[in-house]
Amino acid sequence: MSPAINRQIxxxxxxxxxxxxxDFRLEEQAIPEPGDGQVLSRTIYLSLDPYMRGRMNEGPxxxxxxxxxxxxxxxxxxxxxxxxHPSFKVGDLVSSFNGWxxxxxxxxxxxxxxxxxxxxxxxxxxxxxxxxxxxYHGLLNIGKPQAGETVVVASATGAVGxxxxxxxxxxxxxxxxxxxxxxxxxxxxxxLGFDVCIDHRAPDFAAxxxxxxxxxxxxxxxxVGGAVFEAVLPxxxxxxxxxxxxxxxxYNATELPAGPNLVPQLMSRVLTRRILIQGFIIADxxxxxxxxxxxxMSPWVAxxxxxxxxxxxxxxxxxxxxLIDLLAGxxxxxxxxxxxxx
Amino acid sequence: MSPAINRQIxxxxxxxxxxxxxDFRLEEQAIPEPGDGQVLSRTIYLSLDPYMRGRMNEGPxxxxxxxxxxxxxxxxxxxxxxxxHPSFKVGDLVSSFNGWxxxxxxxxxxxxxxxxxxxxxxxxxxxxxxxxxxxYHGLLNIGKPQAGETVVVASATGAVGxxxxxxxxxxxxxxxxxxxxxxxxxxxxxxLGFDVCIDHRAPDFAAxxxxxxxxxxxxxxxxVGGAVFEAVLPxxxxxxxxxxxxxxxxYNATELPAGPNLVPQLMSRVLTRRILIQGFIIADxxxxxxxxxxxxMSPWVAxxxxxxxxxxxxxxxxxxxxLIDLLAGxxxxxxxxxxxxx
Numbered sequence: 248m249s250p251a252i253n254r255q256i257x258x259x260x261x262x263x264x265x266x267x268x269x270d271f272r273l274e275e276q277a278i279p280e281p282g283d284g285q286v287l288s289r290t291i292y293l294s295l296d297p298y299m300r301g302r303m304n305e306g307p308x309x310x311x312x313x314x315x316x317x318x319x320x321x322x323x324x325x326x327x328x329x330x331x332h333p334s335f336k337v338g339d340l341v342s343s344f345n346g347w348x349x350x351x352x353x354x355x356x357x358x359x360x361x362x363x364x365x366x367x368x369x370x371x372x373x374x375x376x377x378x379x380x381x382x383y384h385g386l387l388n389i390g391k392p393q394a395g396e397t398v399v400v401a402s403a404t405g406a407v408g409x410x411x412x413x414x415x416x417x418x419x420x421x422x423x424x425x426x427x428x429x430x431x432x433x434x435x436x437x438x439l440g441f442d443v444c445i446d447h448r449a450p451d452f453a454a455x456x457x458x459x460x461x462x463x464x465x466x467x468x469x470x471v472g473g474a475v476f477e478a479v480l481p482x483x484x485x486x487x488x489x490x491x492x493x494x495x496x497x498y499n500a501t502e503l504p505a506g507p508n509l510v511p512q513l514m515s516r517v518l519t520r521r522i523l524i525q526g527f528i529i530a531d532x533x534x535x536x537x538x539x540x541x542x543x544m545s546p547w548v549a550x551x552x553x554x555x556x557x558x559x560x561x562x563x564x565x566x567x568x569x570l571i572d573l574l575a576g577x578x579x580x581x582x583x584x585x586x587x588x589x
Numbered sequence: 590m591s592p593a594i595n596r597q598i599x600x601x602x603x604x605x606x607x608x609x610x611x612d613f614r615l616e617e618q619a620i621p622e623p624g625d626g627q628v629l630s631r632t633i634y635l636s637l638d639p640y641m642r643g644r645m646n647e648g649p650x651x652x653x654x655x656x657x658x659x660x661x662x663x664x665x666x667x668x669x670x671x672x673x674h675p676s677f678k679v680g681d682l683v684s685s686f687n688g689w690x691x692x693x694x695x696x697x698x699x700x701x702x703x704x705x706x707x708x709x710x711x712x713x714x715x716x717x718x719x720x721x722x723x724x725y726h727g728l729l730n731i732g733k734p735q736a737g738e739t740v741v742v743a744s745a746t747g748a749v750g751x752x753x754x755x756x757x758x759x760x761x762x763x764x765x766x767x768x769x770x771x772x773x774x775x776x777x778x779x780x781l782g783f784d785v786c787i788d789h790r791a792p793d794f795a796a797x798x799x800x801x802x803x804x805x806x807x808x809x810x811x812x813v814g815g816a817v818f819e820a821v822l823p824x825x826x827x828x829x830x831x832x833x834x835x836x837x838x839x840y841n842a843t844e845l846p847a848g849p850n851l852v853p854q855l856m857s858r859v860l861t862r863r864i865l866i867q868g869f870i871i872a873d874x875x876x877x878x879x880x881x882x883x884x885x886m887s888p889w890v891a892x893x894x895x896x897x898x899x900x901x902x903x904x905x906x907x908x909x910x911x912l913i914d915l916l917a918g919x920x921x922x923x924x925x926x927x928x929x930x931x
Contacts, residue, residue: 469856472853472856472857476856477852491856492860494853494860502849503849503850503854505849506846506847506848506849507844507845507846507848507850508845508846508848508849508851508852509845509850509851509852510819510851510852510855511846513855514811514814514818514833514836517833517866518833518868518870519870521867521868521870522867522868523866524864524865524866524867525859525863525864525865526860526861526862526863526864527863528860528861
């Protein structure tokens with residue numbers, strides 16, 4: 248049964264620190280009608296991602312902020328239910344940016360048909376979509392790992408980190424994961440194929456990380472920040488590369504951390520070890536790199552060489568709590584909201 | 590008159606913070622005799638450079654530490670006075686690494702003949718040597734400035750910074766210098782051709798820098814660190830590049846600066862602005878890049894397009910005070926010690 252109204256979750260207030268349920272509001276609107284050249288699609292899967300926290304702030308992040316009262320944005324898999332666009336017909340399954348709502352209109356420019364051979368269409372949100380592309384681009388185009396080098400991946404069981412680790416192994420490197428807790432660490436080694444995984448909650452985390460990287464660290468895929476980065480920094484080798492993909496440890500921060508100021512120490516290390524640190528936003532690279540990514544990743548997925556653990560959450564109304572949990576590290580795998588049946 | 594003994598300045602003690610004269614000691618040794626395959630040369634010019642401070646420390650820097658009692662190292666221009674090496678003959682003028690002493694032996698591997706057409710042989714230490722190559726490599730191979738972009742150079746009248754600014758102008762960019770005091774700033778604009786130069790001692794330095802970079806900063810050539818870097822950071826554009834060549838503001842530091850810890854802020858900026866920060870040590874790049882540098886730089890120097898202000902200091906015994914002054918920013922231009930007559 249398709250809903251006869253369009254449920255939307257909008258930004259009710261800007262969070263200070265950790266978001267709460269009061270920062271979101273459920274609204275109901277009429278289902279819009281497509282105009283000429285437009286497509287109406289129904290959301291099936293909604294991707295939840297750490298970057299969404301940044302869009303809830305007022306200030307500029309790397310993506311524009313969501314207006315107060317505006318629908319929360321997000322990548323989706325959806326089904327075309329009405330079309331006045333020549334490239335899309337009713338019944339097509341598309342990757343889309345419907346955001347946190349049942350229905351959305353599009354002019355087609357942000358829609359991509361999903362290969363009907365894909366057994367698990369939600370993977371278009373992760374392995375075969377933005378998540379996988381983020382891991383692939385950051386690791387291979389910035390990190391440039393060579394066989395035999397050591398690659399360290401924070402959030403090793405997170406959506407992006409898990410793909411980074413699997414690609415790192417395909418490239419013949421030693422892959423060291425960092426994750427929160429014994430269960431995630433076991434999964435990283437047993438299922439994802441990391442050589443070793445360190446629990447960042449362990450009191451002797453820094454010493455364990457040093458012991459696990461006897462030849463130092465050549466590539467550190469940064470998507471955490473904070474104390475993990477501080478433990479990694481002294482272990483970086485000469486000519487190490489640090490793709491900076493995310494900093495989830497900072498996203499809920501409301502003030503600067505106490506001193507001392509470690510910027511001079513960081514920059515000295517960058518100089519003496521000839522380290523490269525490069526931030527990237529995957530949206531910049533779709534035009535130039537997505538085709539190459541798809542060419543490499545599709546067979547890896549088809550052959551089972553790269554896999555994705557998905558954490559499904561049932562119902563659009565659960566999305567706010569699921570995002571709060573994601574930011575607190577309480578999920579395990581790629582968080583996908585089941586919004587409507589396939 | 591050539592000295593009949595070999596005066597050497599050795600490391601007497603490791604400085605804590607700013608070096609003092611007591612950290613150096615003058616010794617006298619017999620002039621060594623070249624063995625088979627060796628060259629003996631007399632030092633004419635000795636280059637003084639900020640990196641020497643790092644070598645006085647015990648810990649690893651990007652160059653190995655000097656042993657207590659060891660001769661201070663350094664690039665030199667020298668004259669061959671005895672040779673048992675087929676490629677060098679008595680009277681040849683060579684660039685060399687004799688260090689802080691009158692005479693040194695070499696197996697020839699670190700010697701390069703100086704073009705006899707060079708009117709000013711001391712330029713082999715600066716424009717046509719390590720200084721110029723440092724500026725060239727950092728700016729062009731890491732900074733990659735495009736015509737119309739804004740390049741900011743700290744220590745704009747320093748040996749490296751002055752070359753960075755002049756090359757930046759040759760490449761059609763807007764070049765903004767940062768220097769200490771009105772005299773240096775005038776020189777940066779009037780002689781070196783910077784579009785504007787900001788005095789970092791001004792109480793409203795950060796505001797002046799922002800006003801001087803209305804289109805933001807695309808390349809920041811870092812050789813200072815500290816407060817200057819903090820003022821630059823908020824002005825860096827999306828996809829800005831920061832070659833990290835030196836951090837003179839930190840070299841004499843004995844403790845970490847007070848908080849707050851600004852690393853999270855720095856890394857957030859790196860992420861959201863997609864900034865590249867890359868440390869480099871020019872010694873890594875001689876084999877792959879020096880020939881290209883010479884090809885470009887030699888005609889620029891011959892045509893007067895790039896020039897170098899040299900600050901000559903007379904006498905080897907003055908070198909310790911001259912290095913102390915250099916680290917305190919009391920010199921103006923490339924510091925060269927006249928050790929022996931040409």
